[in-house]
Amino acid sequence: MITPAAGLVSILKRRASLEGTSSTTPTPKPASKRKVRFRVPDDGLDHDEVGGDSWLLLLLLCLATVVISVGGTALYCTFGDAQSSVCTDFSHNMDFYVGQVQRGVDELRHWLTRGS
Numbered sequence: 001m002i003t004p005a006a007g008l009v010s011i012l013k014r015r016a017s018l019e020g021t022s023s024t025t026p027t028p029k030p031a032s033k034r035k036v037r038f039r040v041p042d043d044g045l046d047h048d049e050v051g052g053d054s055w056l057l058l059l060l061l062c063l064a065t066v067v068i069s070v071g072g073t074a075l076y077c078t079f080g081d082a083q084s085s086v087c088t089d090f091s092h093n094m095d096f097y098v099g100q101v102q103r104g105v106d107e108l109r110h111w112l113t114r115g116s
Helices: 053-080 086-113
Strands: none
Touching: 053 086
């Protein structure tokens, strides 16, 4: 059994008496009745008014993240190690996506000139 050092008092367990005599019967505590009232704080913001242009801000933040990521990778491949695996994967992906965009523009141009 572990005995505490002299002079230390446990904060987890109360002693029945301070003289050192321990009684096995716990003393009953009087029941304390406390009333707790919960209240939702009024923040003064109407949620219908706040969400008006938040989708536009989210879209702009997503586009800025993509531009920064692609631009940073392009700068790294231009001025850094162009033969790294990151740059080769990036160039393959850019070739694919630029090809898809060019194909879409060509189909749109064909569709618009055919209708005229």
